Amino acid sequence: MAGLRTLAAAALLSLLPAAPPAKAQAPLTENIQIGLSTDNVSITAGFSGADLTIFGSLENADPLVARQGRYDVIVVLEGPARPVVVRRKDRVLGVWVNLESETFKNVPVSYSVATTRPLQDVTDPNSYKQLSLGASNLYLQPADAGDSPATIEEFTAALRERKSATGLYSENVGGVQFLSQNLFRATVRLAPNVPVGTHKARAFLFKSGLFIKESSAQLEIRKSGFEQSIFRVAHDYSFLYGVFAVSLAMLTGWLGRLVFRKD
Amino acid sequence: MGIYLPIAEISVNIFVLLAMGAAVGFLSGMFGVGGGFLITPLLIFYNIPPAIAVATGANQVIASSFSGALSHMKRGTLDFKLGGVLLGGGIVGSTGGIYVFALLRRLGQLDLFISLLYVVLLGTVGGLMLVESVNALRATRSGAAPVLKKSGQHNWIHRLPLKMRFRASKLFVSVIPVLGLGAAIGFLSSIMGVGGGFIMVPALIYLLKVPTNVVIGTSLFQIIFTSAYTTLVHATTNQTVDVMLAFLLMAGGVAGAQYGAKAGQRLRGEQLRALLALLVLAVAIRLAIDLFVTPPNLYSLSGVGLS
Numbered sequence: 001m002a003g004l005r006t007l008a009a010a011a012l013l014s015l016l017p018a019a020p021p022a023k024a025q026a027p028l029t030e031n032i033q034i035g036l037s038t039d040n041v042s043i044t045a046g047f048s049g050a051d052l053t054i055f056g057s058l059e060n061a062d063p064l065v066a067r068q069g070r071y072d073v074i075v076v077l078e079g080p081a082r083p084v085v086v087r088r089k090d091r092v093l094g095v096w097v098n099l100e101s102e103t104f105k106n107v108p109v110s111y112s113v114a115t116t117r118p119l120q121d122v123t124d125p126n127s128y129k130q131l132s133l134g135a136s137n138l139y140l141q142p143a144d145a146g147d148s149p150a151t152i153e154e155f156t157a158a159l160r161e162r163k164s165a166t167g168l169y170s171e172n173v174g175g176v177q178f179l180s181q182n183l184f185r186a187t188v189r190l191a192p193n194v195p196v197g198t199h200k201a202r203a204f205l206f207k208s209g210l211f212i213k214e215s216s217a218q219l220e221i222r223k224s225g226f227e228q229s230i231f232r233v234a235h236d237y238s239f240l241y242g243v244f245a246v247s248l249a250m251l252t253g254w255l256g257r258l259v260f261r262k263d
Numbered sequence: 264m265g266i267y268l269p270i271a272e273i274s275v276n277i278f279v280l281l282a283m284g285a286a287v288g289f290l291s292g293m294f295g296v297g298g299g300f301l302i303t304p305l306l307i308f309y310n311i312p313p314a315i316a317v318a319t320g321a322n323q324v325i326a327s328s329f330s331g332a333l334s335h336m337k338r339g340t341l342d343f344k345l346g347g348v349l350l351g352g353g354i355v356g357s358t359g360g361i362y363v364f365a366l367l368r369r370l371g372q373l374d375l376f377i378s379l380l381y382v383v384l385l386g387t388v389g390g391l392m393l394v395e396s397v398n399a400l401r402a403t404r405s406g407a408a409p410v411l412k413k414s415g416q417h418n419w420i421h422r423l424p425l426k427m428r429f430r431a432s433k434l435f436v437s438v439i440p441v442l443g444l445g446a447a448i449g450f451l452s453s454i455m456g457v458g459g460g461f462i463m464v465p466a467l468i469y470l471l472k473v474p475t476n477v478v479i480g481t482s483l484f485q486i487i488f489t490s491a492y493t494t495l496v497h498a499t500t501n502q503t504v505d506v507m508l509a510f511l512l513m514a515g516g517v518a519g520a521q522y523g524a525k526a527g528q529r530l531r532g533e534q535l536r537a538l539l540a541l542l543v544l545a546v547a548i549r550l551a552i553d554l555f556v557t558p559p560n561l562y563s564l565s566g567v568g569l570s
Contacts, residue, residue, distance in 0.1 A: 084564055084565070085371065085564070085565050086562055086563070086564055087371050087562065087563050087564075087565070088561055088562050089558055089561045089562075089563070090561075094555050095375075095379075095554045095555060096375075096554065096555070096557070096558055097372070097375055098371045098372060098375065098563070101371060155562075158561075158562035159562075159564065161562070162560070162562055162563070162564050163564075165560075193272075227267050227268075227269035227507070228269065230269040230270070230506065230507065231269040231270065231272075234269070234270055234498070234502050234504070234506075235502055238498050238499045238502055239495070239498070239499050241498050241504070241506075242494060242495040242496075242497075242498030242499055242504065243495065244506065245322050245494055245495075245498060245504050245506050245509060246322070246325060246491045246494050246495060248506060248509070248510060248513075249322055249323065249325035249326040249329065249491075249494075249509065249513060250325060250326070250329050250487075250491075252326045252510070252513040252514065252517060253325065253326035253327065253328070253329030253330035253333075253513070253517065254329065254330065254333065255517075256326065256330050256513075256516075256517025256518070256520070256521075257330040257333055257334065257517075259517075260517065260518060260520075260521035
């Protein structure tokens with residue numbers, strides 16, 4: 001029902017002195033800041049995905065570098081980490097059966113990336129690996145390190161592929177835009193099946209392909225509404241919930257007989 | 264109109280579910296079965312996770328069997344003592360079933376096991392029923408009187424020890440097969456989300472030789488409690504009962520059942536059984552195809568300890 005809405009978790013405006021002094025002796029190192037106007041977002045049952053806007057600022061930016069567009073920002077919204085089992089189906093006597101499996105520790109449930117430019121243009125693959133940045137570079141730790149590297153690689157790739165296919169891992173190239181020399185806006189996607197919990201927003205600053213600085217903020221995503229109350233009751237008071245489910249069924253059966261009785 | 268299912272965590276069309284409930288209710292009224300064996304596969308075809316389809320199917324079965332058992336109680340075609348003994352076995356079987364269910368879920372083999380059980384059981388029951396009803400149809404067409412089994416005919420089951428008298432069923436039989444049958448039905452109820460009527464009814468008639476008129480009432484009586492117990496245990500151990508989903512199915516089901524019962528009165532017994540057999544076989548074949556066709560995704564993800 002609800003289309004693609006925009007949740008503006010808006011601005012931190014730690015506005016800087018308008019222009020740096022004409023001639024600074026030692027160039028100050030750049031810094032990056034992001035901020036969220038709210039630390040929690042409630043989504044309702046009809047949630048069908050949304051764009052989350054994060055504002056941020058660059059401190060001590062070199063105007064020359066900025067004009068040449070050599071600053072790049074990558075913003076990541078990372079969901080809570082959970083262990084995940086990846087299973088592969090194989091044919092046994094013609095029937096498809098889950099056979100091989102690989103368990104990974106601490107896999108972020110969701111991982112949305114927004115960048116100023118395509119990832120391969122920002123910096124080199126090695127830096128991504130070191131920073132564990134980007135859905136395809138994210139380090140996924142297998143629970144059993146003794147498995148063969150080929151197997152681990154295969155299941156890691158499958159895990160990434162499944163996560164992208166369900167929209168939980170996404171990449172928004174051009175999702176970060178500089179509004180001025182110091183101010184930028186990042187748009188990350190929240191998938192319809194975005195997990196609830198504490199999400200971490202992180203911003204990475206690159207200057208001419210070199211990693212400079214990182215900044216992070218936290219965001220709580222909660223589900224609200226009637227359906228969510230049912231979910232909570234089912235988990236917190238599971239016995240009473242079961243009694244309710246049984247009573248409801250008996251009541252429906254009895255009422256159905258009263259209303260439609262044919263004997 | 265879309266509705267979000269809180270436990271299944273997906274959005275579904277409310278009218279599809281009501282229609283599904285009504286259609287299955289119609290068939291269950293027509294054939295005198297609970298309909299769980301149709302609801303659960305249908306929910307799985309509709310992309311409801313199998314674990315939730317099973318637990319919710321058990322919940323839905325309570326409604327239809329409760330309203331059915333009430334009618335039989337009024338007509339006096341319900342053997343409480345026989346139902347009680349079946350139930351005793353049922354609780355044991357159901358507890359075992361829930362344990363196996365949780366274990367298979369951990370191993371990632373639950374979906375496969377559910378499909379296999381459905382294919383084997385529905386295939387066998389549907390096949391036997393089809394053969395029997397086609398033979399009966401042929402016999403009536405050729406004018407021969409149907410061969411009735413003589414009452415008082417005994418088989419090995421009646422030679423087992425620990426005999427007990429069931430007055431309403433005019434039966435004097437060992438409790439061992441009764442408890443065993445109850446346990447088997449309880450096990451299937453918790454793993455397949457079915458009431459088990461489609462196995463219970465023929466077993467009571469052909470194995471225990473219970474008079475046909477008390478069979479359905481007694482079977483419904485025991486199914487209420489077995490599926491209620493199954494629902495409760497699934498709710499507490501696996502949190503897989505979706506009341507919203509169950510309610511929509513029940514609402515459609517109780518209405519559909521009444522019209523089905525009326526339609527069923529216009530068809531002859533053998534014709535009804537042949538139709539039901541074809542339906543059961545169709546469901547089995549559809550599930551079997553899914554087992555053999557290459558799945559679109561060979562890889563699947565699941566949480567540790569969850570589905």
